[in-house]
Amino acid sequence: MKIPDDIRRDIPLTGEVIYFDNTATSLTPRPVIEAMDEYYLKYRANVHRGVHRLSQMATQKYEESRKIVADFIGAKFEEIVFTKNTSESLNLAALGLEGVFRKGDRIVTTPYEHHSDLLPWQRLAEKLGLKLEFIKGDDEGNLDLADAEKKIKGAKLVAIQHVSNALGVIHEVEELGKMAKEEGAIFVVDAAQSVGHMEVDVNRLHADFLAFSGHKGPLGPTGIGVLYIREEFFDVFEPPFIGGGTIEDVELCCYTLTEPPERFEAGTPNIGGAIGLAAGIEYIQKIGLERIEKQEHRLVKRTTGGLTELEVPWYGPRNLKKHAGVVSFNVPPLHPHDVAAVLDDHNIMVRSGHHCALPVMKKLGINGTVRASFHVYNSLDEVETFLGVMEELVKSLR
Ligand SMILES: Cc1ncc(COP(=O)(O)O)c(C=O)c1O
Structure with missing residues (x-):
């Protein structure tokens, strides 16, 4: 049709x-609105805390939503962290990875990034004394893959957008991910403009971290985003925010953090938003x-x-x-x-x-x-x- x-x-x-104006944000299908309405009208309660049945139901739906997101991008359930949007996800990635860098390490990115995939790395580079390098490209947005290979050699982290929101160019993230992996570099993908528009599989892209928003391609609501964190990074990734919901045990002197994904989601999450995002993904899958x-x-x-x-x-x-x-x-x-x-x-x-x-x-x-x-x-x-x-x-x- x-x-x-x-x-x-x-x-x-x-x-x-x-x-x-779908690059800025998309319109919302009725099934997404209905799924969120259902939460607010029928089982409005907090997650993970309550014994009562509304809280149980909210927790079940929230965690089912995480599973839907995980399956959609080829991730494991616990590798999905709910955030506010792509910008928060990328900031979270940069902050949580601070501990893996040594002075002089190199971060490689492109001149075409959205500010949300540039500023967090610029700030990190300034704070830790890292070098920020840019893969060459032409005025159409095409990357010079030979230059990419040279620059990625020995890099500590590579951060690339999948699709440019300014030029529409689809970058060769799969090849770049392969180059990053061969060099042992951490590969971060800004998938804000690809998830929901084209297939995105974290394994095929060799992504260690991948960020996207619910309100764009996936046809979900605003205020919900995702950071995918590859399981191998759970131990080195230091959660920048801790507190409610992130702990195993607490004494007055100290605390023990709980397992991911809760470890990375401090405080009450956007429950209705996660449910809406999952409904958006299901709608996309149906189409x-x-x-x-x-x-x-x-x-x-x-x-x-x-x-x-x-x-x-x-x-x-x-x-x-x-x-x-x-x-x-x-x-x-x-x-x-x-x-x-x-x-x-x-x-x-x-x-x-x-x-x-x-x-x-x-x-x-x-x-x-x-x-x-x-x-x-x-x-x-x-x-x-x-x-x-x-x-x-x-x-x-x-
Ligand atoms: C490529 C890209 N990255 C990041 C973002 C930031 O997304 P958000 O505003 O949902 O955080 C956008 C938004 O347009 C984008 O196009």
């Missing part, structure tokens, strides 16, 4: 607006990742083709096999915000600005882009409407 009508029926707002990828590819092909015909410069790889469902473009001499405002006047929601990737904008010598980003519920008809508005806009400038 080409037109995703069956899916659109489940997603409030799809009939009312053209929502092309199938293959269909999602195909639909997004179709939309990207038509969008980039249409923009090319209109001579509107767009960014990211020309090889569309490497281009995820994110199309960044500009309409000179207009500012990206002005283009987004025009599109909003036509009921089309896009993002504009630097997309929390200022080094990418600086590399390209631009102040920002307009970004149309898709999920499976977006249709070709919507893209045609968008291209129609773009045509009018471009004509008005000539």
Whole structure:
């Protein structure tokens, strides 16, 4: 089925607006809203603490959600830590790994990272006297794999995004993970823009740590994210936050931490959020990742083709096999915000600005882009409407 009508029926707002801001956050399917409603209406209680049946039920559903997340990315149950979002997950990874570094160790990343996969490593490097190095790449976002191999040699940690939210490029994380493993480097993947859009398997990617948000690809709510921590790191990973729920025993002088994953989740978690995230993942599984990828590819092909015909410069790889469902473009001499405002006047929601990737904008010598980003519920008809508005806009400038 080409037109995703069956899916659109489940997603409030799809009939009312053209929502092309899925990279920022996605719309929420009814089954996700219902799963969270059920928690708040029928078994609203805290987890892990109570003997009463509501708490038992909440604990069961919360832990079942962890299992659904684990299975979805090929992880073990205890390797899944619930957080607030990708940013918190990556900060948690950087803080928890402080103890493994020695002065002068190298962290390798790319110039295309979202600030959330750059700032935590910059701060760590400054604090511990580490060296931060960047794999070379071109203006489309393609990485130079020979340079990657050179830089990864002897590195302590490699942190790479799977998909760029600014350029849409899909990076070769599997190959880079293999290089990192061969060098004994810790491999961290920012999967904020890939989970829920394409297959992500922590073992296939050789990931030791992998971060993502519930509210993007997985169609879950805001306020819930995941940090995958490979079991081998349980002993060296020092939880930055401790307290309620993280202990085996406590004396006035000291404490013993409990086993993962509880060891890494201090305090009351986002229970409804975890349940909503699991419902989002189940919804994605029902649709199938293959269909999602195909639909997004179709939309990207038509969008980039249409923009090319209109001579509107767009960014990211020309090889569309490497281009995820994110199309960044500009309409000179207009500012990206002005283009987004025009599109909003036509009921089309896009993002504009630097997309929390200022080094990418600086590399390209631009102040920002307009970004149309898709999920499976977006249709070709919507893209045609968008291209129609773009045509009018471009004509008005000539
Ligand atoms: C590649 C990438 N990493 C990290 C993030 C941060 O995600 P969040 O705002 O959910 O923490 C984003 C958000 O757009 C992203 O695109």
